[in-house]
Amino acid sequence: MFQPPRGTRDFLPEEMIRRQYVISIISNVFEKWGFDPLDTPAFEDWLLLSKKGGEAVKDEIYYFKDKSDRELGLRFEFTASLARVFANNPNLPKPFRRYQVGPVWRYDRPGSGRYREFWQADVDIIGAPAGEADALCVAAACDAMQSLGFSEFFIRINNRKISKAFLMSIGVDKINDALRSIDKLEKIGKTGVVKELKDKDIANDKIKKIMDFLETKKLSDARKFVDGELGKEGIAELETIFEYIENFGFADYVKFDVSLVRGLEYYTGPVFEINAGINVSTGGGGRYDNMIEDFGGKPTPATGISLGIDRLVLAMEEKKLFKTDKTKTRLYIALVTDSVLKEAITLSKRLIAANVATEFDLMKRSLSKELDYANAKGIPFVLVLGEKEIASGKAKLRNMKTGEEKEISLSSIEEIKKIVI
């Protein structure tokens, strides 16, 4: 028996309907916020991918050669492709605001909520400096979360400039090492962070200062920890961003968090991370003002945020937010006898033309087997059609959940439609 390759999954109809629901809600929200769709190939030149992830990323992705020995790799995120598209199309109106939804692949150890094939939904704005653009991405993400039905989510926000400026000001040498440990605060707690910093040979008095800094809960309180240009710039940027987020009406869903750092090689300032109330992050992002230039374009500021579809589905299942059905079919026409097949075909066509997703038996089964099928599939309504019904022009329409039956006229598609949709 063949299985899906390790770390990948099949999505049977019931689960696929939930995934499509999530994807369509998010895409629709992104479009309302002024993002247009973009799509790029599933694989890219290895050189392009290595620009983003470094040579070491080869071990973490699906890398392969094609039959002409071209080095390729399955995309592991969307931004390298976005940078390529932006560089190749200088005439794109700026800022370039796009969203992209689709699968990405990582050769990761499969585990709870971690797969080798998973879907992301990204919004990015290329060409606008820190401020409105960052607030807009965070607001679009908040709207997506609300539209999916989340009420207790929040987005943690920091500016890498603040954390970096603080560490510099207290004389920490290995700033990136320290940042990596600080970033783990949510996961490993204060004791864990202290231990890691000690292991990295950071002096005790500095560790104490760092732990004091990590107590900061409000942006205004962060001011006393920084004094140089960099730190002040970081605070000013966040002040503006928080102000705009408030104007957008999402102040209750964002939290300043000095411990948040995220990808070190990539983000240059504001960073975001979405918490949907489950034990893994459901998305995140930030500003990456150096990337377009690194990819051979002109220096261009950029920011974005990414939602993890698989983890959002997981979180929605945990929180019982799905109200989707097991099937898209609304009505099953059960044939009492094969002799009414033609009438069933004609009736089904009229219903389908009126946007009622309709099925009937394709296997010449008995009525009871037909009802078993409709039940197993979770089709919500069944119409029983026999010669008596054809003769009288009336038939019984059964609600499969409540068991309620109603007599309807076969000539009125509208009457049936009103009940089943």
Added chain:
Amino acid sequence: MFQPPRGTRDFLPEEMIRRQYVISIISNVFEKWGFDPLDTPAFEDWLLLSKKGGEAVKDEIYYFKDKSDRELGLRFEFTASLARVFANNPNLPKPFRRYQVGPVWRYDRPGSGRYREFWQADVDIIGAPAGEADALCVAAACDAMQSLGFSEFFIRINNRKISKAFLMSIGVDKINDALRSIDKLEKIGKTGVVKELKDKDIANDKIKKIMDFLETKKLSDARKFVDGELGKEGIAELETIFEYIENFGFADYVKFDVSLVRGLEYYTGPVFEINAGINVSTGGGGRYDNMIEDFGGKPTPATGISLGIDRLVLAMEEKKLFKTDKTKTRLYIALVTDSVLKEAITLSKRLIAANVATEFDLMKRSLSKELDYANAKGIPFVLVLGEKEIASGKAKLRNMKTGEEKEISLSSIEEIKKIVI
């Protein structure tokens, strides 16, 4: 400058909006016809793929090994995965009716309308014998074509059993060789077919009989060319299928075509091919009653049809069937002065909440630069907002196509919405 890998493409917003339109119309039609969505991994075990395509297919696909030396390949169509899913999930209600839309990959020589990454939209019914199920797949495809705006498309239909029985009855030995040549009738014409048959050492009198057979235009006329069981079965199956297609209301869009054969290793009876009036096929399918068993399942009849998204987009562009916009954004709020930014943010949020896709400037540009941007993006409406407008509560809403301007009240989102959506 990095390019997309050979044979793959980027889809910028304007084209992506058209693709999404096609995909959403088709998915919606498939759901109305009683097909539920399924998704499977982008790559599969090479052994599974080779079951469908044979060892030789390795040269035509993206084959690679992962870091644990697993042999994998990017899927080149959906049915092998479908057979695997069906075999692995014995509790699926039968018949299993699913649709799948997504990219597939072939290591093909790129050419006009031929790419290494392209999208397919398939419907298949597993578990139902020849008859209603085949008619339903063809009807769903007809509805999809109509819903996309095609009026002059048609679907060619044949039954491999008829052609095979005829060739056997006249004593042709190399039946598959002959079928391959016959299948090319549309492409290479009668002279071409005669030449190929001669090259395959088929006797002149037999070639004459074959060419007579190929003149058959009506199913009833095919009867005189076959007499054995197989041929009669083939005709009876098609008679039923054509009858049901007529009941579904699509008789005008199907044509009996004895020359149609399609994939020899795969299809066992009825075969279909969609002609959208461009010089390449836009889809096709047929019945494959042996495949589930070949994949290790119980003997199970199966049928389906596949639409080629990329070629449908091409055909719709040729026939100017697209009425989609260049952008999903409906309204641009142009700021006369930066001092009204907050009001613009608040107004945009109210519009977005009312489902009006809205943008405003994120780059502190001059009014004329803002209008250039809205123009370049093809945003259909612009609302000009300055301090005067904030003070009076009234602003001008400009239709960018007609140049028409209308004064609207900033407090009435409904009034704006009525104009711009």
